[in-house]
Amino acid sequence: MTLLDIQTLSLAIHGFPVLQDVSLSVTKGEIVAITGESGSGKSMTAMAVMGLLPKGARTTGRIMLGDRDLLATSERAMCGIRGNDIGMVFQEPMTALNPVQTIGAQVAETILIHDRTTAAKAEDQARDMLARVGLPTDRFPLSRYPHELSGGQRQRVVIAMAIARHPRLLIADEPTTALDVTTQAQILDLLRDLARDFDMGLLMITHDLAVVADMADRIVVMQNGGIVEQAPTGALLTGMQHPYTRMLFAASSHRVNLPPAPAPEPLLEVSHVSRDYRLPRSRVFGAPGTFRAVDDVSFTLQRGERLGLVGESGCGKSTLTRAILGLEPVQEGSITLGGDPVFSGTRPNLAVRRRMQVVFQDPFGSFNPRHRVERLITEPFHLLTDPPRKSARRDAIAEALRAVGLSPDDAHKYIHEFSGGQRQRIAIARALIIRPDLIVLDEAVSALDVSVRAQILDLLADLCREYDLTYLFISHDLSVVRSVTDRVLVMRDGKIVEDGPTETVFSAPRHPYTKTLIDAVPQLPDLAALRRSDTHA
Amino acid sequence: MARTRPNLCAMLRYSLKRLLSLFISLAIASLVIFVVIEVAPGDPASFMLGLNAQPETVAALRAELGLDVPKWQRYLSWVGGMASGDFGMSYTYRTPVTEMIAARLWVSLPLALYALTLSTLIAFPAGIFAASRRGQAGDIGVMGATQLGIAIPNFWFAMMLVLVFAINLRWFSAGGFAGWDKGLWAGLHSLTLPAISLALPQAAILARVMRSALLDVLGEDYMRTARAKGLSARQTLWRHGLRNALIPVLTIIGLQFSFLLAGGIIIEQVFYLPGLGRLVFQSISARDLIVVESVVMLLVFAVIVVNFAVDLAYAAVDPRLRSRT
Structure with a gap:
């Protein structure tokens, strides 16, 4: 009925x-x-x-x-x-x-x-x-x-x-x-x-x-x-x-074609890092408790490697990301980029900061709507002691825009003239423009439609070929991580529970939690099998 | 019932924190007021005795007024006295400051409360009406009226009220205060015109705040959820919109009360009301520093207490504030 x-x-x-x-x-x-x-x-x-x-x-x-x-x-x-x-x-x-x-x-x-x-x-x-x-x-x-x-x-x-x-x-x-x-x-x-x-x-x-x-x-x-x-x-x-x-x-179900990673040479070294947060007091005059958001995390990211970090909300991946970017101090352990600490004393180490860039999730909220694209993507220049000027600056802008598939003429437009996918390209251009050693992609494709997402993932693969990118790809979306990373870390309750080559982790997960995660991902049916059963029926 | 305990505990902790910050603010404010007034030029003793006074006479008066002891001692005895309700003696009138202030407070406090009640009673319906008819004639009309309410100087408005209601219609007296000993009604009656003149601009501001707070809330996802449940647009506004819109409105109400308590000086002049504003004005002209200090401190105290009350009201309205510490 x-x-x-x-x-x-x-x-x-x-x-x-x-x-x-x-x-x-x-x-x-x-x-x-x-x-x-x-x-x-x-x-x-x-x-x-x-x-x-x-x-x-x-x-x-x-x-x-x-x-x-x-x-x-x-x-x-x-x-x-x-x-x-x-x-x-x-x-x-x-x-x-x-x-x-x-x-x-x-x-x-x-x-x-x-x-x-x-x-x-x-x-x-x-x-x-x-x-x-x-x-x-x-x-x-x-x-x-x-x-x-x-x-x-x-x-x-x-x-x-x-x-x-x-x-x-x-x-x-x-x-x-x-x-x-x-x-x-x-x-x-x-x-x-x-x-x-x-x-x-x-x-x-x-x-x-x-x-x-x-x-x-x-x-x-x-x-x-x-x-x-x-x-x-x-x-x-x-x-x-x-x-x-x-x-x-x-x-x-788009899969990208990543170029092979170069010979290993440690770039980012995270060693026994822990990060605590203070909890509200549970009694009126009780001592405040602490919550360990990141618990004794260690890993090494090699130069030219594409590393994935997956886990559910509250697992500590955002906290870890902030610590890697030097935005917050850690209570224990050390984080170094090419041997230099990202956080020295009480403030971020600027010499290291200029070698890292980040691309965020929200293509609509992460740009100042009153600035033109040329100003937006040259923002990382303020990290440099001697930023390019005049024609060198223009060339850098043009190259960054061309690299992400946009036209150099787009430099004079405002951000509202671009679609979500184009904005994410601009965010990548902004990250690329100072040729950082490491790019952190924090849920960078999560807000995009599938067809646009596929294009951005292809773009990342192209950029890997062209610029030998090293990136840390953080996402809750396992299928995307599977397609654009060489190695993957699985995080749960502040700990890294599994660390291994992406294909191995996905086809033969060792930790039960990884297994649960992978099983929970909705799968598109295997079309060939579907067609076969259809014709036999 | 296990749920209520952590909630109560959170509320208690929140209140204690606010109370602590209340005392710290009071301590800092009293120090600032004392220092500022002490450095202001003009010695009360020489001012009282006139230009031709003998230095010995001035010194004697200074000793009598307690002006010859070290400053920190005077600060401590001033603060200590206030804590026990003794504000000292007025230099000019030689009467206890406490009595002078108490008499004035009996006019200013009811007037402020009266005006605030009126302004809230006008502003809430006006703001809600305008928000629920956004962009329509009703909204434009109310917003135009509030524009006018803010623009009209309230002393002029007060004079117009006197002209119409006191002189022509003879419903109210043109000025003065009947006193509370003739009964509540007589007192309120003589405060009505001043309260209306004070309330008008405040109501206009509050109505605009109410409207914009409600419009912000109307765009929230939970308002759409409420509509999907089957609530009508009007029910959604009343049941889900209003309480969420109250936070900014409470802030403004708190600020307005503090302002009304002391800021009514012009209106007090227009209506010949013996209020706090006039007391401060007269004391400043007479260099009656101890009265000025005391009234200013009292006003600061009122502002801080009102802010404390507003903070508690926030927590009562929004459960998220209780658990966030």
Whole structure:
């Protein structure tokens, strides 16, 4: 029985077309995934179903929920449908909950809006619902506040709020994108179980094909506001009629061709490094405790080597990165670059600092919007005692931009004129311009669409060939680390639990935690095997 | 119930920390006030006796006023006296400063509270109304009115109030203070026009702060989550928006109270109110240093205590502040 039927939905916001002729349907108990890159219109489709489109939106077509057209339903009636017939889970669990209300109150609210019951009964239901999503009361009382929970736990609270009224349809918009791989696997399992137990239709929106490949019954591929292909999962993956679908699939499992690493010569030496943080006092006059974020970490990065550092949030990789960059002192151990300490006495060693550069995750927040590109990418020059001037400076800018696949003319533009992928190229140009010995790439491709990510990874491989780059690639995304590193470190609870050649670690992990991590990564099915079983069937 | 204990403990630790910083601020402030006023030119004894006084007479008066002992001793006895409620004797009027201040405080404190209550009662609805109608006629109207409220000088506004409500309509008296001994109503009645004139610009500022704080909150993810639960736009604003928007608003309310307590001097003049502002003004002209010192210290004390109260209010509003230490 068709539950949700979107018929030729078109949407324009302030006259700008966002969706064109989108038609798809979800039946009871079915899991339908919408996938595509940013700007493809997948989230807008969800918001249209919820009736929560931004101001200035004009729609045509129909969105039928059962025999009711949601586009023709009044706002007042929509309030009765949202949360009651349709639940929704969002991408950012860290900000999706009201920080000043307890989780119990927030889950009970969904019940109280739609049901004239007593507060006590709503609280009982909220307790059951939280227990159902894996937050039992004995460990997670209703009086908890969101900031006392981890990202995965918060997402469970959001899910409890969305399903508290047993809606017929659940929409999940990138529900696991902001989560660690092991948490992601748990949340995906939970959503799948809930859809089955409650006999709900589940509309999953994700940019990651692998996430939905073994979960969705049907996959809808969107591009530029339209549907390019939709079919049952198996048929879609084996058939792949549309070139865009094929491109998405190829980009998701993109492997780059790294040049062989040169002969080993130690560059960065991290030896028995520990870093403590002070914890808040647990009693009014008690001594503050300490938290060891990095615990006795040692490794050597060879010149020309591409080293990966993986681990889940809170494992200490950011702390370790800050220590390597000399941004914070360490309590124990030493970090040297080419034999010189990165941190001397009470401040960073400038002589070493100018030999390291870093590329950050967020291509939108890591540039000053009021500076032109030439000023942005020459910022590292202030580290040099004798920075290039005039024509030498111009040449350096032109070369750095050319190296990352941009034109020297781009130097005079502002950052808002560039897309996310181009900005990340500019960030790499900024890191390259003083020819550092070491580049730290901190989740440098995590915010990018798969096709753009593939291009940036190729660029890194090209730069390795051209400039003999040495980099430390920090990421929570294991498939990316696998493709662009020679050696990988696996970090957990401040310790390095596994250290070895990338291929060996991934194909034959020794530590159980590494195994757990690798198993949790959503895998795209092996197409050849799929096709074989398809023809035999 | 295991949950409440760490929470209480966090709240207690937070309060103790704020209290400690309150005492440190008071100590520093008293020292600064003492030093600044001591270095100000003008000897109270010679000022009181006039230009033709004999040096012996001046010296005798200095001894009588306690001005001949070392400065640090005078500081300590001043601070010690204040701690026990004894602010010393006024040089000019030869009456206890404590009595002088207490009488004035009975006017200024109720006036400040009255004005603050009015300003909050006007600003909250106005700010919420404007924020919920962003860009529409209602918003533009309210914002225009606040612009006007900030721009109008309050002494002029006070005079207009007197003209309309005291002289033409005769609903209120044009000035003076009836005193609290005639009853609460008589006292409030004579403070109404001054409170309105003080409240107007404050209400205008507060309404703008309320509006912009709410607009910031409206863009938050959890507001969208609340809509997805089935709350209407209005319910979302009231249940999830307001409390989150309160932090900046509380800050401004705290600042406004401190300002209203002493900053009403012009309004006190317009309405002939015997308030703290006028006391300071008169004492400065008469070089009655001990009164000036005491009133300034009292105002500093009020500001610091209000800030302490605002800090506690923050923690009551936002649970994250309780656990962050």
